[in-house]
Amino acid sequence: MSLLDVSNLDVRFALRRGDVKALRDVCFSLDRGERLGIVGESGAGKSVAAFSLLNLIAKPGYIAGGSIRFDGQELIGMSDRGLRKIRGHRISMIFQDPMMTLNPVLTIGEQMVECLKAHRRIGTRDARAISLRKLEQVQIPSPEARLDQYPHELSGGMRQRVIIAIALLLDPDIIIADEPTTALDVTIQAEIMALLLELCEEQNVGLILITHDLGVVSQVTQRMLVMYAGRVIEQGPTREIINDPQHPYTQGLINALPQMATPGSRLNQIPGSMPSLNNLPSGCAFHPRCGFVTRPDGSTRQACHDEVPGFVTSGNCQAACHMVAEMIERERIPAEEQD
């Protein structure tokens, strides 16, 4: 059994016009020390997925169903007091924008010490000593002085290092990093990512990395999920998905990478844009943008319009696509006929 098991997670936003389904049927799991990437366009539900793990989605969002099992405990329906013991302690988070994540009127030291004190019976002196050690681990210059500085006295990259140090303070089992490098300078991005990877490997911390960046995912993670319009549409080992994507959307994403384009010509793109969550197309949410709705022989795959595709397994990967299902079916039937 995995350390973290998410099944059929269903998250909705209760708006005046009715519920908007932000996540539907999201399933994934994470083993101890494993690194999982979640990729997708903006609005695909990546961040909602991350925040709902610790029930941190802001109102009017709410978890409508499913199960999140962490180390044998069910997190959905757990009391706030119970969740507080897990937040920051066993599962911690790194946010997107380091400029906004630290409280501007509290010193770095205060913000680290309070986190330790919230979870352990510990004196301020000991808490500061631990904080200092963590700041050293994230390779901040003159860590001692940082403890008494305010966030505005630090650069964005340094603040993200502080946030990583806070995330690691209580030696968590899992870190959820929501686009941890998006708001940083390109030159700093690689440094921060390398640091995060190094610390996770060293301390055997599991990582859920949410990002737009397929390059980062392929360098850092062992497994990945691709999300589209609130659903997981493909998942499997990162290397296999990057090298041989099954789902047309994943293929489109990888094809859209700048290095995939012919020099001198326009970059590849997926036509259209992601549908709004309160007005999803019927059947497969991707079908209006998909080039495979029409078969090579010119006939239409009606299922793409009518049915939400289930997962089919291809190798070590799973993809939710009628086209892939059909291909697998076609390969299997001749094989059976030969028997």
Add this chain to the structure above:
Amino acid sequence: MIAFLIKRLFHALLVMFVISVIAFAIQDNLGDPIQQMVGQSVPESEREALREELGLNDPFAVQYLRFAANAVQFDFGYSYVFNEPTTDVILRHLPATLELVAAATFLIIALSIPIGVYSAIKPRAWLSRFFMGVSIIGISIPVFLTAIVLIQLFAIGVSWSPFPADTGWGAWLNDLISTEGGMPAYGRGEPVPVFGTWETNFASLEGLTYLVLPAISLASIMLPLFIRLIRAEMLEVLQSDYVKFARAKGISPRRIYFLHALKNTMLPVITVGGVQIGTLVAYTILTETVFQWPGMGLMFLDAIERSDIPLIVTYLMIVGLIFVITNTLVDLIYGLVNPTVKLTGKPA
């Protein structure tokens, strides 16, 4: 820090200069001082001689400089009515006003923070909706009406009997909506002298009862504004990433609300609040009149009625000074609370 103070002092002087020019212009143009000083029978030639002697025929600038030179020594001349230096008159009335403002400020701070924070944390609770509704009414009711209603309810008392008094519950309900009255609502009572002309209402329980109604009605203007301001700021702060991050760290809600969020909420509130506390001094004119509170506001209204021009000018100057001082203090406090403000101007 010192550089900041010097800079602020320079600003303060500039503001005081502008106020003094305006105040002096009023003095210069509001009626003829000679008419105030001599009788109807004095011939024009003698009046002209008196004008020359008093320097009233000198150019505006010369007269202003003379006024300013005296003003920096806190000499604004003699009150026509009291026939003593205006500064003495003001000093005699200042403590009453300052105490009233202090009491009102205390009420505002003590009530607006808990109510504002509560209605931001629980925006949908019926109590929050109740506070928001009441605060809208509070903003729209003028202070003198609040004062008169308070006097009727708590000083005079009302006895209503819409329910049948012969049944037990009817009498009980009648008692419930009736008020006893008896709260003092006229003057300061017998304040305890502290030193010089300073007498205080804070030193005795009886003195405090005299403060209650005037302080409540003075606070009633600003209280709704502060509740709404704190609520709006707090609601915004609670949406911020650093509050979410504090939640993700497993910090208790109480610490998140009252440390993480409240400290950030108070930054803009301090700025607005400081200015408004200064404005309270001006609002005392209304409150003091209704309650016959012997402070500067009442004195000012009297001075206008009797065209005691030197006293009017002195009042304007002193209130201007109070404004400038409170604003400087607010800037100082703001700098101390907000770490991103460097008082020294040293680059961060």
